[in-house]
Amino acid sequence: MPKSLSTALTDKIQNKEARVGIIGLGYVGLPLAVEFAQAGYHVVGIDTDSIKVDALNRGDCYITDISAELFSDMVSTGRLMATQDYGAIGELDAISICVPTPLRKTRDPDMSYVVAAANQIAKHLRPGTLIILESTTYPGTTAEVVLPIMIGNGYVVGEDIFLAYSPERIDPANTIYGVRNTPKVIGGVTLDCADVAMALYDTVVEEVVKVSSTQAAEMVKLLENTFRAVNIGLINEIAIMCDKLGIDVWEVIAAAKTKPFGYMPFYPGPGLGGHCIPIDPLYLSWKLKSLNFNARFIELADEINTNMPRYVVRKVAEALNEDSKPVRGSKVLILGVAYKADVDDVREAPALDIIQLLMQQGAIVHYHDPYVSSIQFDQVDISSVDHDLSILESVDCVIIVTDHSYYDWTDILNHTNLVVDTRNATVGLNGLARVVKI
Numbered sequence: 386m387p388k389s390l391s392t393a394l395t396d397k398i399q400n401k402e403a404r405v406g407i408i409g410l411g412y413v414g415l416p417l418a419v420e421f422a423q424a425g426y427h428v429v430g431i432d433t434d435s436i437k438v439d440a441l442n443r444g445d446c447y448i449t450d451i452s453a454e455l456f457s458d459m460v461s462t463g464r465l466m467a468t469q470d471y472g473a474i475g476e477l478d479a480i481s482i483c484v485p486t487p488l489r490k491t492r493d494p495d496m497s498y499v500v501a502a503a504n505q506i507a508k509h510l511r512p513g514t515l516i517i518l519e520s521t522t523y524p525g526t527t528a529e530v531v532l533p534i535m536i537g538n539g540y541v542v543g544e545d546i547f548l549a550y551s552p553e554r555i556d557p558a559n560t561i562y563g564v565r566n567t568p569k570v571i572g573g574v575t576l577d578c579a580d581v582a583m584a585l586y587d588t589v590v591e592e593v594v595k596v597s598s599t600q601a602a603e604m605v606k607l608l609e610n611t612f613r614a615v616n617i618g619l620i621n622e623i624a625i626m627c628d629k630l631g632i633d634v635w636e637v638i639a640a641a642k643t644k645p646f647g648y649m650p651f652y653p654g655p656g657l658g659g660h661c662i663p664i665d666p667l668y669l670s671w672k673l674k675s676l677n678f679n680a681r682f683i684e685l686a687d688e689i690n691t692n693m694p695r696y697v698v699r700k701v702a703e704a705l706n707e708d709s710k711p712v713r714g715s716k717v718l719i720l721g722v723a724y725k726a727d728v729d730d731v732r733e734a735p736a737l738d739i740i741q742l743l744m745q746q747g748a749i750v751h752y753h754d755p756y757v758s759s760i761q762f763d764q765v766d767i768s769s770v771d772h773d774l775s776i777l778e779s780v781d782c783v784i785i786v787t788d789h790s791y792y793d794w795t796d797i798l799n800h801t802n803l804v805v806d807t808r809n810a811t812v813g814l815n816g817l818a819r820v821v822k823i
């Protein structure tokens with residue numbers, strides 16, 4: 386009896402003969418591609434961005450979390466290559482889709498990248514191929530959006546082709562947890578789909594967790610990120626309450642987290658950023674709206690978190706006022722514009738809102754970020770200034786927005802008058818500057 390396509394594909398995977406494709410070579414796709422290449426697969430990355438494709442093929446690693454040496458090794462040995470040509474799909478056995486899932490201006494899900502990638506894959510798809518959607522999305526996307534495209538040319542899912550959803554949980558700049566030691570959740574459209582996808586991931590991650598459906602797998606990711614967004618919203622509101630009560634919220638959190646059970650610390654900050662936490666919960670609330678359900682926790686946390694940049698600017702105005710200075714005409718230096726420490730990603734970063742709000746109020750704003758040489762918004766380009774003592778000494782206020790480990794906080798405290806610290810970066814340090822915390 387001839388082998389079923391699922392058995393044949395599983396055999397290919399286990400023998401490392403399967404050719405793996407990664408669609409979208411960004412913060413998620415590139416580390417995944419390197420992990421598959423390192424595990425012994427031949428990996429082809431497909432991206433619409435010629436700059437990324439060319440960089441990869443030259444062996445130039447553009448994601449800081451990946452070892453440059455390992456990367457160039459994978460490229461020079463031919464294990465890893467990239468192309469803009471979707472024709473390569475016909476040669477592949479397993480394909481992971483890692484394209485963006487942003488919000489539209491109306492704050493609704495923008496599925497255009499997923500749909501475009503799925504349409505291109507479907508054009509070249511051959512029987513015996515596994516497709517795994519990894520982009521974060523609302524429950525139902527794999528079955529309602531991707532599946533109809535994949536079976537459009539008559540393939541039967543679970544027999545001819547295999548389709549699964551597996552959320553990407555990577556945490557950029559995390560030096561402890563990476564692709565290999567972060568458990569991977571998988572849900573298949575059918576049982577065979579899940580089993581083939583598990584066989585693939587079993588070869589690159591230490592633990593694979595199977596759930597009963599693609600919808601459940603999609604919901605896992607949204608639970609994780611909604612949990613973070615809501616708890617950050619809660620602690621941001623607690624920070625505002627503490628400020629009104631004259632209590633140091635950071636001291637309260639430090640003491641609360643000594644409780645060994647029933648509490649886990651979240652920290653206030655200047656607002657949410659990145660491609661995940663500010664966006665993903667809104668995918669869920671959007672989906673629920675179509676079922677006439679109002680996701681109140683998500684909406685409330687979103688309101689609190691998106692207002693944090695305004696709160697920071699208010700604290701800056703009050704702090705300048707104490708020095709008898711108006712915001713208009715004051716020189717302000719923002720330290721760090723990336724959305725979190727030690728990354729170069731400015732997507733949804735609160736620093737951008739803080740800069741715009743301060744400029745609208747007439748402040749003269751400069752920024753420094755060791756990872757971000759320039760930022761653009763509203764057709765304005767701003768370049769990072771040099772980080773030297775003269776700039777620190779020349780400004781009326783320094784705002785710590787991102788606590789990159791690059792900075793020497795004591796040095797900063799000793800060469801400026803006023804610091805608004807949104808990250809508690811200066812805790813326990815002394816210097817000449819007056820420090821205002823959120």
Ligand SMILES: NC(=O)c1ccc[n+]([C@@H]2O[C@H](COP(=O)([O-])OP(=O)(O)OC[C@H]3O[C@@H](n4cnc5c(N)ncnc54)[C@H](O)[C@@H]3O)[C@@H](O)[C@H]2O)c1
Pocket residue numbers: 408409410411412413414431432433434437483484485486498501502519520521522553554555556557660661
């Ligand atoms: N960045 C994170 O920390 C993170 C973590 C977990 C999950 N995610 C999710 O993973 C997905 C990807 O995020 P990212 O941060 O890697 O995005 P990214 O913007 O860094 O990378 C996406 C890549 O896809 C490419 N692309 C766009 N359309 C394409 C198409 N039709 N065909 C081929 N390539 C295409 C882009 O050029 C880009 O290189 C998103 O759904 C995101 O929510 C991101």
